């Protein structure tokens with residue numbers, strides 16, 4: 305039976321744009337449905353605007369730190385609407401670029417939310433489209449637990465469009481988004497508390513990184529509250545829905561905040577897809593279940609990116625799209641390597657990490673040694689800031705290969721990318737030691753770890 309398209313992609317985010325663009329350039333007739341703005345989460349309400357906000361908030365510390373370098377100023381003012389609106393203009397420029405990329409590749413863009421009619425048919429705004437293959441790339445959406453007053457909080461989605469900044473904010477959660485936004489708000493001059501229900505922030509990261517980063521966040525001015533959970537929330541004044549919120553914590557403490565951000569995870573965005581009509585099965589949290597070639601329980605339907613709830617990162621969604629393209633066009637079985645994915649948390653200071661944490665290496669029963677150091681970065685010798693950086697390297701004793709690298713400090717995200725290549729290529733500690741350092745940098749610490757910094761043999 306002939307179909308209208310070779311490929312119909314649902315969702316023009318990181319994974320969907322790449323898959324549709326490359327498939328079309330290789331000769332498929334492709335359409336992509338997008339219910340929001342082109343580029344998806346990363347471009348519109350994720351990585352890109354978040355990083356622009358991080359840059360904006362770093363100036364908040366920069367003015368203070370400049371004094372030790374001889375700069376003085378007559379008071380500094382920050383105008384939130386300028387940052388917010390300049391960010392939005394830049395994102396609109398990127399939306400245009402995504403439109404051109406898709407158009408130039410010959411992809412038909414259909415505006416609207418798609419849902420399944422059957423295994424080869426989708427519907428957008430009442431119109432049906434048939435395709436030999438359908439790719440689900442709808443991403444994820446914020447998860448906010450339900451409790452009394454949960455309608456009075458915002459998610460990361462709203463943070464990009466706030467009418468005004470509050471004087472005082474509470475961020476709830478302990479993952480990437482919570483620590484990144486706590487840093488942004490703090491840097492922009494908002495009195496910021498970060499409440500996490502567990503013992504330490506950033507579960508899943510190396511324990512030393514978690515402990516060190518948490519202390520640095522406190523030093524930077526964030527009020528970090530561990531083992532703290534919210535019972536319920538009310539409007540401070542019932543007649544003023546835009547006004548302060550009163551938070552009743554589980555330990556009995558009561559406090560008012562102008563804004564409460566819940567950054568408590570993201571769940572697959574499948575609710576409106578009518579997956580059952582195509583026989584597509586889902587697992588925990590509604591994640592679309594796929595085999596190693598990104599094929600769902602229905603042979604003609606594929607899925608990748610955040611909707612599969614594996615590793616929620618843009619470069620992962622993009623690499624998955626490229627692997628699926630190689631599977632379709634070259635018949636290559638997918639051998640996606642989810643190990644050694646470098647990642648950065650754009651908190652202040654930032655975190656960069658690749659490979660195993662000390663706890664993961666222990667769980668895997670490896671015989672390994674650990675080098676670790678922390679120091680005052682040269683910039684802060686004059687800035688007056690007490691901020692410190694830390695670095696950590698894990699080495700497998702059997703073959704001397706570096707199996708993990710971790711950093712908390714300025715430029716950690718930039719530095720970890722290069723280390724990701726070295727670790728992926730199988731570099732040994734001897735290779736690191738043979739590499740000439742770039743001086744004076746923080747990064748050179750990674751190639752000058754000596755026996756003195758051996759934390760664990």
Ligand SMILES: Cc1cc2nc3c(=O)[nH]c(=O)nc-3n(C[C@H](O)[C@H](O)[C@H](O)COP(=O)(O)OP(=O)(O)OC[C@H]3O[C@@H](n4cnc5c(N)ncnc54)[C@H](O)[C@@H]3O)c2cc1C
Nearest residue numbers: 315317318319339344345350418442443609610616617618
């Ligand atoms: C605040 C925040 C910051 C982040 N920062 C980073 C970062 O610094 N680095 C990083 O690597 N990752 C970051 N991420 C994660 C990254 O954004 C995601 O991993 C990535 O966008 C996933 O790509 P995707 O293609 O799976 O889905 P998405 O990019 O989410 O795209 C899905 C698209 O599908 C559309 N859609 C949904 N349902 C339908 C439907 N029924 N019909 C049509 N269209 C539909 C949506 O509107 C969306 O545009 C961040 C995420 C957030 C929320």
Ligand SMILES: NC(=O)c1ccc[n+]([C@@H]2O[C@H](COP(=O)([O-])OP(=O)(O)OC[C@H]3O[C@@H](n4cnc5c(N)ncnc54)[C@H](O)[C@@H]3O)[C@@H](O)[C@H]2O)c1
Nearest residue numbers: 449477478479480481482567568569570616617648649650
């Ligand atoms: N820099 C980056 O690359 C970047 C930045 C932002 C987001 N992301 C991606 O997006 C994903 C989602 O980010 P996130 O920060 O929302 O999720 P996350 O999974 O990283 O963190 C969620 C946090 O919320 C806590 N939590 C969950 N339920 C809760 C509840 N009921 N009450 C209180 N706390 C609760 C969890 O314990 C956890 O600390 C990340 O895992 C990451 O893959 C990446």
